[in-house]
Amino acid sequence: MGYEIISSGGTCKLLRENNVEATEVSDYTGFPECFEGRIKTLHPRIEGGILFKRTEPDHQKSAKKLGIAPIDIIVCNLYPFRETLNSGASDTQIIENIDIGGPTMLRAAAKNYQDVTVVIYPSDYEKIIEELQTKKEVSLATKKELAGKVFNHTAQYDAMIAGYFNDTLGIAHPEQLTLTYDKIQDLRYGENPHQKAAFYKQTQTSKGLLTNAEQLHGKELSYNNISDTNGGLETLKEFSEPTVVAVKHGTACGVGSAKTLSEAYQKAYEADPVSIFGGIVLANRIVDEPTATSMNKIFLEVVIAPDYTEKAFAILSKKKNVRILRLEDIAKNNDSKFVAKTVLGGLLLQDADRELYNADELKVVTEKQPTEEQMQDLLFAWKMVKHAKSNGIVLAKNEQSIGIGSGQVSR
Incomplete structure (x- = not known):
């Protein structure tokens, strides 16, 4: 299709092994990868090639003066932060899987979607190739759709990182809350x-x-x-x-x-x-x-x-x-940390209710003491009434509900 491929080290090596010509980023920028790969694509020749407006004369002059060539398609998959986090990895491994250069390129390309096609999901590859083969270009509508996917993806990526820091710092109710x-x-x-x-x-x-x-x-x-x-x-x-x-x-x-x-x-x-x-x-x-x-x-x-x-x-x-x-683990306790409820224009957030009484915690204040069977029925009913809308009443006997009344407005 006439495109020159610029790629970072590992991907470039893989492409060359499969007989696909590619230029390594460090060769293109004239600046080596450094700090154990933390700096790869953060360079004006990369970011500038993505961001400059092709139809803006001043941008064209600046690009020519600085030796910045246009980069028309960005294909990027971010470091697997979610997978690393869910794997139980160490803090060091989790931090190293926070991508910096990838989101920067993606956001730059999405901002300049009128000139640049940005692709983050492999499921979109076929659609892009088809448009390039049949129309010789990617339509503006497709570019805008892809840009929207990028901003949704990077927003989720940042939200997961913020959530990780909130969890490790023990912050249950942060000043800004982003759920994804x-x-x-x-x-x-x-x-x-x-x-x-x-x-x-x-x-x-x-x-x-x-x-x-x-x-x-x-x-x-x-x-x-x-x-x-x-x-x-x-x-x-x-x-x-x-x-x-x-x-x-x-x-x-x-x-x-x-x-x-x-x-x-x-x-x-x-x-x-x-x-x-x-x-x-x-x-x-x-x-x-x-x-x-x-x-x-x-x-x-x-x-x-x-x-x-x-x-x-x-x-x-x-x-x-x-x-x-x-649902294989249906009996596993719900370990969600919070319960959220939407209200008009906002959100109510509270700790999840994990409390249940046992017989030792109950104080009988009447002269007549409940039998062991009655106490078991009481605890059985308590597990149900906990989830009945107030005012709620549950009658139970022999580990069976007899009557469940919820949402009673009058006591």
Whole structure:
């Protein structure tokens, strides 16, 4: 296509090994890489070649005077900061994977997108090559789209770095807060058909969260499916024993714990056999054949569990519309550091609620003492009412919810 390739050391070596002609950056700039590679592309011949306006006479004169040639395409992938951070690397390794020259080039090229094509994602390579082959140039619309991707990418990159420093310094509520997410998928619509919606994942998440669930069968997840499933998941994580949580319209309608998952499901079902119809069922053990057989007797929107036996999956998947999800570490405690809630024009942020009472912490102030079974039922109910909207009331007996009332405006 008539382009000369300028590349830094490692990439240049790889290109030459594959019989692709390339000029090393240090040869082009006349300045060697230094400080263990910390300085490579930070040079006026590079940044100037990207930034000067091709149609501006004064810029052209300055470029000619300084011996700066135009650089028309920037292809750059940043140091893997996220991967290094998530790998449990040392602080030294993490710091060394903060890219400086890459974001500088990318931002410069994105700013001057009318003259420069900037490519950061390999998924865009084919589109750029096709335009160059068919039109001999990259369209302005494509250049602007690519520039937007760059600024989104570098903003996320900086947000992750800022988050790392906040975490290591123990700053829970920084003066400026930037949260960053990756899109998982677009949704058909939001809570109502006239609302557009999408599902996003935090850039740093632990196991056992809904964003890590794998859909094995059924229709596409809806906004309400995801929202309701997440609410049930928060309740389910309070229990270590085999437990099933049933959810309808964002509220738990039945919870049961037992020695087997099949018994736990039966308790959750019998807690409210009307409301569970068309609802969501969550289990913290592998779904077996008896449990799946019971579940399949009614219509369910979503079933989510750490896994399914072969026979159980065959039973559940007979219904083509039920959404079957697998979340391997479903019982793992949620270690998210904070909970955020949007308000008009702002955000409320608070520490995540990890507190649960145990029997030793409770003080009985009446003459009549609860039996051991009553105390266990109280603690069982407490795990549920914690997630019921205030004012909330939960009645429970024998590790089964009897009644769940939430959002009561009058005490």
